[in-house]
Amino acid sequence: MVSVERLLQITAASGLVADMGGFDPQRSFKDNGIDSLDVMTLLLGIEEDLGLKFSDEEVDRIRSLADVQAVLAARA
Amino acid sequence: MPGIENIASYVPAGRASNLEPALLERFQIDEKFVRDKIGVLRRAVKGADEETSDLAVRALQALLEKTGLAADAIDALVVVTQNPDTNLPHVSALVHGKAGLAARCAAFDLGLGCSGYVYGLSVLQAFLAGNGLARGVLVTADPYSKIVADDDKNTVLLFGDAATATLLGPVPVYRAGPFSFGTRGAAHEALACREGRLAMNGREVFNFAATGVAPDVLGLLQRAGIGKDEVDAYLFHQGSRYIVETIRARLGVAQERVRLGLQDVGNTVSSSIPLLLERELENPESRILVLSGFGVGLSWASCLCKREK
Numbered sequence: 001m002v003s004v005e006r007l008l009q010i011t012a013a014s015g016l017v018a019d020m021g022g023f024d025p026q027r028s029f030k031d032n033g034i035d036s037l038d039v040m041t042l043l044l045g046i047e048e049d050l051g052l053k054f055s056d057e058e059v060d061r062i063r064s065l066a067d068v069q070a071v072l073a074a075r076a
Numbered sequence: 077m078p079g080i081e082n083i084a085s086y087v088p089a090g091r092a093s094n095l096e097p098a099l100l101e102r103f104q105i106d107e108k109f110v111r112d113k114i115g116v117l118r119r120a121v122k123g124a125d126e127e128t129s130d131l132a133v134r135a136l137q138a139l140l141e142k143t144g145l146a147a148d149a150i151d152a153l154v155v156v157t158q159n160p161d162t163n164l165p166h167v168s169a170l171v172h173g174k175a176g177l178a179a180r181c182a183a184f185d186l187g188l189g190c191s192g193y194v195y196g197l198s199v200l201q202a203f204l205a206g207n208g209l210a211r212g213v214l215v216t217a218d219p220y221s222k223i224v225a226d227d228d229k230n231t232v233l234l235f236g237d238a239a240t241a242t243l244l245g246p247v248p249v250y251r252a253g254p255f256s257f258g259t260r261g262a263a264h265e266a267l268a269c270r271e272g273r274l275a276m277n278g279r280e281v282f283n284f285a286a287t288g289v290a291p292d293v294l295g296l297l298q299r300a301g302i303g304k305d306e307v308d309a310y311l312f313h314q315g316s317r318y319i320v321e322t323i324r325a326r327l328g329v330a331q332e333r334v335r336l337g338l339q340d341v342g343n344t345v346s347s348s349i350p351l352l353l354e355r356e357l358e359n360p361e362s363r364i365l366v367l368s369g370f371g372v373g374l375s376w377a378s379c380l381c382k383r384e385k
Contacts, residue, residue, distance in 0.1 A: 037113050037318045040282045048287075059279060 001073050002050060007065050014045045025065035032064075043068075078204045078212070079248020079384065080197070083354040084142045085240040086134035087341055090121040094233050103229045110233070115317020119342035120236040122219050127161045129170035131239035132217035136175050139213065139241035148178040152212035154200045155185045156192035156346045158269075158372065159222050171215065182209075189267070190313045190371025192216060192346035193240075194379050197252045197367075200244055211245040216346040223274045230276045234316055236342025240350035249357050250365065250381040256296045260284060260374040267372050284374045285319050290326040293368055296378050304329055308362045313369040314338040314348035323368075345371070353381075 004025050012020045016038045023032050029039050039062075046068060047053055054062070058071045093099075094110045094117055110117065122131060132155055140147060155168040168183035177183070182203070188195050196214045204212045220235035266280035289312065297304055310333055312320050317336060324334045335352045338344075344351060349367050356362040363383040370376035 035109060035113065037282075040279050041286075041322065043279070044283050044286055047283075056277070056279070 001076060002069060004065065004069055007046065007068055010046050010049050011042060011065065013049075014042050016042055025069075028063045029065075030063075077251070077253070078201050078210070078244040078246055079251035080353070080357075080381065081243045081245040081248050082139065082143050083240060083242045083350050083357060084135055084138035085238060085347070085351055085354055086131055086138055087120050087238045087351075088122040088126065088131070090123060091118040091340075092121050093118050099233075103233070113316070113318045114233055115320075115336065115338055116234060116236070116342045117339050119233075120238055120340075120344070121221050122237040126219075128157055128159055128217050128219055128222075129161050129167050129174060131219060131237065132157075132167060132171045132215045132241075133174045135215060135217065135239035135241040136171060136213060139243055140175075143243060145211070145243065147176050148181075150177055150181050150211055150213050151209035152182040152200060152203055153177060153215065154183075154196055154203075154212065155215045155217060156188055156196045157185060157216070157218045158187055158189055159218050159220065160185070167217065168215070182207075188346065188375060189218065189373065190315065190343075190345050190348070191257075191369040191373065191375040191377040192218075193242075193349045194255065194367050194369045194377035195257065195375075196346075197242070197244070197379065198255045198257075198377070201252065204244060211243065214242040214244060216240045216350055218345040218347065220274060220343075220345060223269050223272060225273050228274070230278050231274050234343045235274075236338075236344050238341055238344035238347040238351060240347045240354065242350055242353075248384050250353075251384055252367075252379050252381050254296065254300055255377065255379040256292055256299075257377045258288070258292060258375070260288075263374045266374060281315075281371070281374070282319060282322075285315060285370050286322050286326060288376055289323045289368055289370050289378075292376060292378050293327060293366055296366070296380065300380055302364065302380065305333075307333060307364050307366050309356060310334045310366045310368070311349050311352040311356070313371060314343050314352070315371065316343065
């Protein structure tokens with residue numbers, strides 16, 4: 001299962017978050033200052049980094065980085 | 077091989093603002109998002125009484141006025157559209173009739189979306205060369221206002237109406253080629269018209285453009301033996317400011333080399349690249365260009381353009 005730490009590394013590498021120190025993986029992307037288009041970039045970055053594809057149904061369940069972890073855990 | 081001699085365009089006078097407070101409230105977005113991410117402040121909207129062929133004729137007439145070319149000097153007319161006046165006849169026949177082109181002038185349509193202009197350049201220049209014809213006109217006219225629903229956040233803030241006409245002939249300013257093409261037909265549902273309304277899976281279209289365009293352009297440049305920093309200007313299809321910036325970043329080229337032109341018209345589908353190219357014709361510093369269109373299909377096409385004079 002992918003760790004939150006790994007997802008945070010990918011988020012940091014995306015350059016989408018100015019201050020990773022203030023980024024809370026439990027809070028929604030919106031509350032972390034990531035808009036809907038940047039979420040697409042982040043999810044694509046996660047897909048490329050981890051070598052997977054999110055389905056539309058999975059994306060519908062993702063509002064936060066913690067949701068990404070939960071979606072991937074549900075695959076196992 | 078014929079090349080690009082001139083380009084003219086017709087952008088309808090009508091505009092719809094993306095900064096209307098009611099619209100921002102309805103879609104829960106702010107002005108900064110519209111300016112910085114979508115990049116479209118106003119969308120060009122055709123008149124209710126204007127048909128696709130009318131837009132095309134206006135662009136063609138502007139080209140004839142700009143060049144002084146007689147209508148009967150055109151040997152071939154190609155219209156790129158997926159929103160014709162009617163299912164049949166083809167729009168190019170309507171334009172042919174309205175513009176009074178010669179009976180010997182070939183006329184056919186290309187059913188392509190945002191990749192259509194680059195495809196059209198390749199098709200028309202080969203058609204002219206292969207048949208010993210001197211001059212052809214490539215028209216783009218694909219008014220999405222016909223199919224975009226006002227309540228669809230995914231599309232209504234993006235698309236605008238416009239038409240362009242490109243003259244291909246024996247004394248070009250730009251010579252186009254080599255070309256590259258591609259299709260992900262299995263993903264065609266990501267951008268489609270269903271029951272008369274446009275439907276777009278924004279994430280799938282974004283992923284397609286973000287992952288597909290830069291490698292295609294790099295492959296094209298490698299095949300041509302040209303470095304990415306030798307290109308004076310990149311003219312990407314103007315899907316949105318965000319997608320253009322994403323492709324630029326993935327390609328790794330400076331912002332000043334990448335053109336943006338959707339702020340006051342929107343994403344004009346197959347017209348977006350020729351609207352940009354029309355400006356480059358007036359810029360003698362722009363000697364090597366990359367054109368890349370991508371969208372409906374999902375389809376993409378890229379080419380180099382080298383200045384001849």
